[in-house]
Amino acid sequence: MEASERRVLSVIVINEASVLSRITDLFSGRGYNIESLTVAPIPDSKYSRLTIATSGSVRVIEQITKQLHKLIPIYKVIEHADLVEKEMALIKFPITESLSDIDALCGAYNGRIVNVGENVIIAMVADEPCRVGHFLESIKRFNPKEIVRSGAVALER
Amino acid sequence: MEINGSRMIIEALIAEGVTKVFGYPGGAIMNVYDEIYKQDGFEHILARHEQAAIHAAEGFSKVTGEVGVAMITSGPGFTNAVTGLADAYMDSIPLVVISGQVPMSLIGTDAFQEIDAVGISRSCTKHNYLVTDAKDLPRVLKEAFYIARSGRPGPVHIDVPKDVSAQIAEFDYSLPIELETYKPNTRGNARQIKKAMDAIAGSSRPLLYLGGGIMNANATEEARELAKTMGIPAVETFMARGTMGHENPLLISMLGMHGSYAANMAMSETDLVIALGARFDDRVTGKLSEFAKNAGVIHVDIDPASISKLVNANYPIVGDVKSVMEEMIILAKDKIDSERYAPWLETVAHFDELHPLSYKDDSDRLKPQWCIERLGELLGDDANISTDVGQHQMWAAQFYPFRRARQFISSGGLGTMGFGFPAAMGVKAADPERVSVNITGDGSILMNIQELMTCVENKLPVINLILNNNYLGMVRQWQTLFYDKRHSSTPLEMQPDFKMLAESFGGIGYVVETKEEFDAAIKDAVEKNVVAMIDVKTHRLENVMPMVPAGGSLFNMMLESKD
The missing domain is CATH 3.40.50.1220 (TPP-binding domain)
Incomplete structure (x- = not known):
């Protein structure tokens, strides 16, 4: 078995109906893995940008890139080598947890408390995906009720 | 000019130089069929099953190198066609397949004969379109033909809702194709x-x-x-x-x-x-x-x-x-x-x-390999050879003396039983001067047997050469070799009388048991020039050899097998 490695791809596609399902169908149909997928329109253009975090051997990643290129509405596939990568997470805590402890911890991960209601505290962080993972480990003792991760976005340096 | 969506499809097909369209009408595609009725730019050949219409278009395309065209209705019409699309996709055959769809207002409501056609065809076409406005049709049709035939060729599917095919819009087919995301590289570095x-x-x-x-x-x-x-x-x-x-x-x-x-x-x-x-x-x-x-x-x-x-x-x-x-x-x-x-x-x-390719001839019962070799001697370059899928297909590839490009038409990638007869029909429609033979087996032939009617009706005299061993031979071969001879569901003890079957459709049938009868049947079928079924009773237990067992190395061949 060839070693599997994590890769982030940016895929520039024409904004049209069903383009997303063409891509996800390709991944499921050919047995490729999607770790996370984000998509949003590129401002002032007819294109959207998808950021796909995936994993596989060098050969598999090469195939993914080539197979994506083959889809007609795909303009460009960028296989990132040197990139800046960020991910956001939202976390809901019970109001009984320590506001200041949570706030301090969030601060260390580019985050803060964004909402405090009658029953819950909502915090956000934005950092490298692996650091977001660490953060989510470290807040376990504050009994998080709900966690949402955005999936990675990336730019080539 | 301002015309309706259906007329646009007709005009586009004519502009693309399409001469033959294979299809089957139905509710959602009726607007288009109404325009087909009114035109004489191309011939529409009514298949008797949508799958066969696609295979016929594939056969047509394989022989001519042109884009094959087929037309079908929504729902079951489309799902019947999926096997054909998948077949064309695997073998890189350029097709444009147009299907009807329920009206836009009914899409997503589980309407009568509604199915998410583009959702299904996505993974078995080079590209597909759901046309939501008739003003897009000229561009979509032109792109479809271009995508189908350029780069690595493949099938393109266009799904047209019934209200779109009735909608009137501007039609200008002279506009250039602008596909900035699709530019196949043709010149090697x-x-x-x-x-x-x-x-x-x-x-x-x-x-x-x-x-x-x-x-x-x-x-x-x-x-x-x-x-x-x-x-x-x-x-x-x-x-x-x-x-x-x-x-x-x-x-x-x-x-x-x-x-x-x-x-x-x-x-x-x-x-x-x-x-x-x-x-x-x-x-x-x-x-x-x-x-x-x-x-x-x-x-x-x-x-x-x-x-x-x-x-x-x-x-x-x-x-x-x-x-x-x-x-x-x-x-x-x-x-x-x-x-x-x-x-x-x-x-x-x-x-x-x-170890040359060889077989042991038998004086008692015809060997399938002999039949192929003999067919090659009798017809040679004058015939286009289609096949179905199974042992007969491999023997055809091994023993027919192919000398021409586009002479051999077969389902390679998908391995579609039932491909051969309709494909041979499309081949005959494309190349009427040459004899069109479908080498088939007693299993495969029944998978699109209804095309006897299409062939008779449209005077497309395909010769079906059935190498009949009363088995699903290829599966039986694997059962013999790898499943300790447990012949599960492969003996075909019950069979129609193929001769009478052909005759009931208005074709001609032959039963062949000897070499003399074989020669006579081929010669007579070629001469009579009508749809023929030649039922050749062959050796029942012959295996295709040599063989590399699945997953084995090429240099580790089984050279002969005793059955």
Whole structure:
């Protein structure tokens, strides 16, 4: 078995109906893995940008890139080598947890408390995906009720 | 001009030079059929099943090299056609398939005969469209033909809701195609080609590995010239049969699971594989880690995704195989000393002497291999040969003397039983001067038997040669070899009277048990020029040999089997 490695791809596609399902169908149909997928329109253009975090051997990643290129509405596939990568997470805590402890911890991960209601505290962080993972480990003792991760976005340096 | 969506489809087909459309009407496509009724720019041939309509379009396309066109209705009409789309996708056959869809206002409501057609066809077409406004139709139709035939060809599906086919909009087919996200590369990189030629010049046992891409590129002449100029032997894939021509001294034979001993040994012994329009299919390579183990690989293909997909290419060349071979021929005249490979040619010839493709003839009962050989002697280049899928298909590939491009029409990638008869029908519609034979088995033929009616009605005299062994022979062969002879659901003890069946549709039938009857039936069927079923009672337990068991190495062949 060839070693599997994590890769982030940016895929520039024409904004049209069903383009997303063409891509996800390709991944499921050919047995490729999607770790996370984000998509949003590129401002002032007819294109959207998808950021796909995936994993596989060098050969598999090469195939993914080539197979994506083959889809007609795909303009460009960028296989990132040197990139800046960020991910956001939202976390809901019970109001009984320590506001200041949570706030301090969030601060260390580019985050803060964004909402405090009658029953819950909502915090956000934005950092490298692996650091977001660490953060989510470290807040376990504050009994998080709900966690949402955005999936990675990336730019080539 | 302002016309309705249905008329646009007609006008576009005429503008694309379409002469024959295969199809089957139904509720959602009725607007288009109404316009078909009113026009005389092309002929519509009513198949008797949507799957057959697609296969007929495939056969038409395979023989002419043009885009095949089929038309079907929504729901079951479309789902019946899916097998055909998948077949064309696997074998890179350019098609434009137009389906009706329920009106826009009903999409998503589980309406009568509604199915998410583009959702289903996405994974078995090169591209597809759901047209939501008639003003998009001219662009979509033009793009569809362009996408189908350019780059690596393939089927394109257009789904047209019933209100869109009635909607009136501006039609201008002269607008240029603007597809900035689709620009197939046709010219191979010159430096890369030069490097590949240097590698050939430095090799001592190079082997041309010719694939179906050569047929698609209309490049059989170039392949022959390249082989001759370099003095390098060639193996053909199943899809490439006919490329080199049967008597060509540089042709070894077909390689792969049922390839010849010499072809598979040559592939195992070569030090440089020159892959031209071939995709290293598992039926070709056998066990990948043992495939051409000590060889470098030059891979020329129009589809970048085919290169280094399964076998790593040391010299990847993305481009149209015809233009790349033209450049290779020019360079070869300078760089390659064709005498250099004479010892290698001797080695290859020795392989062939050791275990040539052969079979033991039998005086009691006809051998299927004899039937194919004899058919080749009787019809030779004058016939287009389609096949269904199974043992008969492999024997056809092994024993028919193919000498022409686009002479052999068969379902390679998908392996679709039921392909042969409708394909042969499309072949006959495209090339009426030549005899169109469908070599088939007693299993496959029943999978699209209804096309007897289409053929009789449209005077498309296809000759069905049924190699009848009362078995689903290929599956039985595997059961015999790998499942301890447990012949589960493969004996076909119950059969129709194929002769009477043909006659009931207005065709002609023959029952053949001897060599004399075989010759007489073929001659009579060709002469009578009507749809024929020749029911040849063959040896029941014959196996296709040699054989590389699935997942085995090419050099580990079973050469004969006792059943």
